[in-house]
Each structure stands twice: as structure tokens, then as C-alpha cells.
Amino acid sequence: RKEVEQDPGPFNVPEGATVAFNCTxxxxxxxxxxxxxxxxxxxxKLLMSVYSSGNEDGRFTAQLNxxxxxxxxxxxxxxxxxxxxxxxxxxxxxxxxxxxGTGTSLTVIP
Amino acid sequence: GAGVSQSPSxxxxxxxxxxxxxxxxxxxxxxxxxxRQSLGQGLEFxxxxxxxxxxxxxxxxxxxxxxxxxxxxxxxxxxxxTQQEDSAVYLCASSLGSGQGAKNIQxxxxxxxxxxx
Numbered sequence: 001r002k003e004v005e006q007d008p009g010p011f012n013v014p015e016g017a018t019v020a021f022n023c024t025x026x027x028x029x030x031x032x033x034x035x036x037x038x039x040x041x042x043x044x045k046l047l048m049s050v051y052s053s054g055n056e057d058g059r060f061t062a063q064l065n066x067x068x069x070x071x072x073x074x075x076x077x078x079x080x081x082x083x084x085x086x087x088x089x090x091x092x093x094x095x096x097x098x099x100x101g102t103g104t105s106l107t108v109i110p
Numbered sequence: 111g112a113g114v115s116q117s118p119s120x121x122x123x124x125x126x127x128x129x130x131x132x133x134x135x136x137x138x139x140x141x142x143x144x145x146r147q148s149l150g151q152g153l154e155f156x157x158x159x160x161x162x163x164x165x166x167x168x169x170x171x172x173x174x175x176x177x178x179x180x181x182x183x184x185x186x187x188x189x190x191x192t193q194q195e196d197s198a199v200y201l202c203a204s205s206l207g208s209g210q211g212a213k214n215i216q217x218x219x220x221x222x223x224x225x226x227x
Contacts, residue, residue: 032214043201043218044153051211087152095214096160098143102152 001026003099006088010105017078021104023088024070032091033071035062037084038103044087048073078108112136114219116202122225123192131187131222135204142185143203143216144177153201159185160208192226199223 006023013019025033032051036044048055050071054063061074071090075082088101115134123129135142144156155169159179170176174192179185189196203216 032211034215043220045218046215049212049215091214094208095211096141096158096166096208097155098216099155100145100153 002101003027004088004090004101006101006104008102008104010107012107012109013078014109015078015080017108018074018076019078019106020075021073021086021088021106022070023072023101023104024068025088025090025099026069027090027093027099028066028069029093030090031093032095033062033064034089034091034098035060035071035073036087036089036100038087039084044100047086075106078106080108080110083107114202114204114217116200116219116222118222119220120223120225122227124227125194126191128188128190129192129224131189131200131202131224133185133187133202133204133219135183135185135202136217139204139206139217140182141205141208141214141216142179143205144185144187145201145203146171146198147201147221148198156187156200189224192224194226197224197226 035047037047038044048062050062059076063072085103087103140161142159145153157177158166174190177187199221201221203218205216207213
């Protein structure tokens with residue numbers, strides 16, 4: 001079983017829509033979680049950190065459910081510029097290793 | 111300030127040749143990671159350096175792969191006798207430290223795109 005699993009999508013949504021991605025992790029001892037954004041042929045860039053139950057930053061909200069071992073990312077009022085692959089990450093219990101999901105592809109359509 | 115720098119950005123080599131990929135982490139970052147990303151795939155962990163501790167080499171796919179980190183800063187990933195299946199983007203990341211919390215956030219370089227013909 002993979003450490004982190006994501007629905008690969010693709011998700012194709014119209015501008016202005018709200019879209020949510022879910023991600024599950026297998027190690028119940030993980031303490032730190034992240035969402036990274038990766039544009040085509042570019043490096044991953046940090047979008048949000050999730051250390052407790054959740055985090056909100058403008059149109060983006062991340063939530064953590066430890067009981068069910070999943071993390072979600074909600075994007076409200078989607079913009080064309082949100083089109084990218086979103087990578088879910090769980091850190092190991094020591095924080096020394098990051099386990100990346102394979103990513104969820106989002107395309108926002110005009 | 112400067113981010114993580116990787117060179118070369120692109121490398122084309124012939125099967126059987128050795129290649130060296132370089133990573134300059136963010137100044138002051140003690141942790142350095144190497145990953146591999148094949149087309150349409152997720153990031154595959156290769157190796158992790160933290161300060162002066164012995165590196166975690168658990169992700170290296172074969173003994174053709176090795177990495178060094180000199181002086182706690184620059185790192186070199188070496189692939190010997192390259193094979194076509196080694197073709198991928200090799201990404202380097204660094205973090206302020208390790209453990210839980212903001213200090214373990216990883217910042218990535220732009221990667222080296224390796225093509226083995």
C-alpha cells in the first residue's frame with residue numbers, strides 16, 4: 001500500500017467553481033502534512049501546510065481528519081491560473097521524510 | 111534570497127555513460143533531499159542528507175546510484191552506466207532542518223531533466 005494516495009483526476013471545472021481533492025495517508029504517526037502545486041514541467045511549490053485540524057489561505061482551505069487519515073484541499077472561486085497538479089504530502093513520524101502522492105490534475109476551463 | 115539551484119537543467123547522454131547532477135541548497139538549510147520524477151508519475155525519494163549524520167540511502171534504486179554532500183552544502187548525485195529507464199527529472203530539495211513543524215518544509219530546485227538515449 002502506498003504511503004499517500006490521491007485520485008489522479010483529471011478534474012475539469014469551469015471558472016468560478018468550487019473543487020475539492022481528497023488524499024489518504026497510511027501512517028497514523030504522521031504529524032505534518034502539506035499540499036504542493038506543480039505546474040507542467042516545473043518544480044513542486046508549497047501551497048499550504050497542515051499541522052492541526054486545518055488551514056485557510058484566501059480561496060484555499062486544507063482540512064485534516066486524523067481519525068480517518070485523510071487530508072482535503074478545497075479551492076473556491078477557481079481561476080484559470082489554478083490549473084496545475086496538486087500533490088498531497090505526509091511527513092514521516094520523525095519529519096525526516098516526505099511521502100508524496102502522485103498528484104491530482106486540475107484544469108480550470110474559461 | 112537565492113533558492114535551490116540545480117545544474118545542468120537538461121542532460122542528454124548515451125546509454126552506459128556516467129552522469130553527475132549538482133544541487134546547491136538554500137544557504138543555511140541543513141537537510142537536502144534527492145527525488146526522481148518520471149513522466150506522469152509522483153516523486154520517488156532517492157536519498158536524504160541531514161547535517162553531519164549518515165545519509166538515508168534507502169530510496170536509491172540500484173548501486174549505480176550514489177550521492178555525496180560536501181561541506182554540508184553542495185550535493186552531487188552520480189549515476190553510473192546509465193540505462194534508458196534512468197530517464198527522468200531529478201529534483202533536489204532542501205529544508206531548514208528536520209523534525210516536525212515549519213522547519214521541515216521542503217523547497218525544490220527546478221530539476222535536471224535527464225534523457226538517456
